Amino acid sequence: MSIAASILKPTDPGYDEAVFAFDLAELKPAAACVAHSVGEVREAVRWASENRLSVATQATGHRAVGLPPLEDSLLLKPMIDLEPVIDAGERFARVGAGTTWEPVVDAAAAHGLTAMHGSSPTVGVVGYLLGGGLSFYGREQGLACNKVRAIEVVTADGEVARIDDENEPDLFWALRGAGGWAVVVTAIEFDLLPMAEVFGGASFWPVEASEAALSTWLDWTRSAPESVTTSFRIMNMPPIEDVPAPIRGKNLVVIDGVATDNPDGEALVAQLEGIAEPVMAQWGPMPSAAAARLHGDPEDPVPAIGACALVDGFDEEAVAALVEAGGGESGSALLAAELRQLGGALRRPDEAGGVTDHIDAEFVAFGVGMAADPDVEAKTSEDLARVMGAMGPWQNGQRFLNFSDPDSTCSQCFPADSVEALKAIRHEYDPDGLIVPPIAL
Numbered sequence: 001m002s003i004a005a006s007i008l009k010p011t012d013p014g015y016d017e018a019v020f021a022f023d024l025a026e027l028k029p030a031a032a033c034v035a036h037s038v039g040e041v042r043e044a045v046r047w048a049s050e051n052r053l054s055v056a057t058q059a060t061g062h063r064a065v066g067l068p069p070l071e072d073s074l075l076l077k078p079m080i081d082l083e084p085v086i087d088a089g090e091r092f093a094r095v096g097a098g099t100t101w102e103p104v105v106d107a108a109a110a111h112g113l114t115a116m117h118g119s120s121p122t123v124g125v126v127g128y129l130l131g132g133g134l135s136f137y138g139r140e141q142g143l144a145c146n147k148v149r150a151i152e153v154v155t156a157d158g159e160v161a162r163i164d165d166e167n168e169p170d171l172f173w174a175l176r177g178a179g180g181w182a183v184v185v186t187a188i189e190f191d192l193l194p195m196a197e198v199f200g201g202a203s204f205w206p207v208e209a210s211e212a213a214l215s216t217w218l219d220w221t222r223s224a225p226e227s228v229t230t231s232f233r234i235m236n237m238p239p240i241e242d243v244p245a246p247i248r249g250k251n252l253v254v255i256d257g258v259a260t261d262n263p264d265g266e267a268l269v270a271q272l273e274g275i276a277e278p279v280m281a282q283w284g285p286m287p288s289a290a291a292a293r294l295h296g297d298p299e300d301p302v303p304a305i306g307a308c309a310l311v312d313g314f315d316e317e318a319v320a321a322l323v324e325a326g327g328g329e330s331g332s333a334l335l336a337a338e339l340r341q342l343g344g345a346l347r348r349p350d351e352a353g354g355v356t357d358h359i360d361a362e363f364v365a366f367g368v369g370m371a372a373d374p375d376v377e378a379k380t381s382e383d384l385a386r387v388m389g390a391m392g393p394w395q396n397g398q399r400f401l402n403f404s405d406p407d408s409t410c411s412q413c414f415p416a417d418s419v420e421a422l423k424a425i426r427h428e429y430d431p432d433g434l435i436v437p438p439i440a441l
């Protein structure tokens with residue numbers, strides 16, 4: 001069957017399903033195609049070129065809101081070999097485009113291994129790894145994209161290539177941090193970690209404890225062992241059944257994380273005990289696969305909007321500013337105002353890494369809230385502006401692609417020389433600009 005039969009126009013049955021995105025962004029591409037094989041990806045890319053459409057690649061649509069208008073684009077969704085292949089002996093996974101983290105983590109766990117997944121089991125593996133990959137194993141292991149061994153792609157002229165540090169090294173460099181740069185990825189191979197069990201958990205306190213919790217946590221982060229990676233959040237817990245009853249619908253402050261070394265995890269828990277009486281606290285050894293759900297990210301599509309920044313030099317003044325802007329007295333309705341802990345191996349350059357081999361900041365700061373209707377969206381936007389504005393003096397002006405605002409640009413995510421190198425690579429592999437860049441140039 002020719003690929004033309006799989007190309008869906010806006011009036012075709014199945015188009016709405018094909019353009020549906022996790023973040024509920026309303027995408028209206030000129031055409032959409034779900035490709036189930038490398039051959040179909042090649043044909044779809046050639047079809048787009050012949051029909052003078054650019055190609056925007058997507059898996060789950062967790063970052064669909066970052067796409068430019070697609071009225072002259074084919075939205076291509078490669079869904080190929082969604083069963084991950086685990087090589088337990090060589091400790092790596094081979095994963096087809098379209099696969100999410102959950103099946104990878106589960107398949108790896110059967111061999112006593114785990115992967116450098118992020119906080120959501122439903123995020124796409126390829127998009128996450130191409131954009132850097134910030135994991136609860138990050139401070140010990142670095143960015144997840146540094147663990148990528150090989151990437152298989154379809155180029156803008158419809159050819160197939162397998163790239164690694166010896167084959168097409170420039171493109172391999174670009175694809176480890178700069179997203180789906182100039183090609184469509186069909187499969188990816190990456191290292192697994194020999195961890196059947198980790199120490200992890202979360203503590204929840206009333207929002208009134210925000211300042212004490214943030215100060216204590218900040219102090220702990222200054223000398224924290226690299227085996228532990230954590231996050232701090234001020235949250236409005238959703239009033240839904242999935243959330244445990246003691247914390248459901250409440251305004252709370254939360255610290256969660258993972259330690260790959262039990263005593264280091266226990267030492268963190270002891271430190272947190274001085275903050276206040278928790279509403280709920282659950283820490284201890286757990287199967288590593290359970291860490292994929294520890295952060296409690298939404299797994300069903302949600303109309304969320306957010307804002308992100310990298311921050312440095314966070315101090316007691318910053319603690320007060322964040323609590324004032326996002327704490328209990330602020331009236332914030334944000335689902336979360338969050339700081340993710342960086343440092344350790346996340347902050348160290350990796351000589352064998354790609355364009356983003358580390359993050360030169362102390363924390364990723366971000367806020368996320370609902371945009372279910374115009375009134376809710378207006379309130380969320382106001383809360384986001386206040387919380388992120390309060391972080392202004394500590395923002396370093398740079399961005400990390402996976403946690404970048406939809407209007408972020410290439411020069412915010414990468415140093416100037418890397419931007420030039422990325423543009424040259426794009427010119428070499430996609431001279432006509434067929435592939436929609438993952439971020440504004």
Ligand SMILES: Cc1cc2nc3c(=O)[nH]c(=O)nc-3n(C[C@H](O)[C@H](O)[C@H](O)COP(=O)(O)OP(=O)(O)OC[C@H]3O[C@@H](n4cnc5c(N)ncnc54)[C@H](O)[C@@H]3O)c2cc1C
Nearest residue numbers: 059060061062063097118119124127133134180185402438
């Ligand atoms: C709830 C939530 C939790 C998250 N947690 C984390 C986290 O803990 N750590 C972290 O680092 N990031 C995290 N992210 C960010 C996430 O990793 C990025 O948004 C990532 O790009 C999502 O990939 P996706 O395939 O799911 O989304 P999509 O929107 O489908 O894809 C995002 C982009 O990836 C590229 N892409 C996807 N598939 C292909 C392909 N086959 N070929 C070429 N390019 C492709 C495209 O540029 C596409 O625009 C989170 C996001 C959300 C919404």
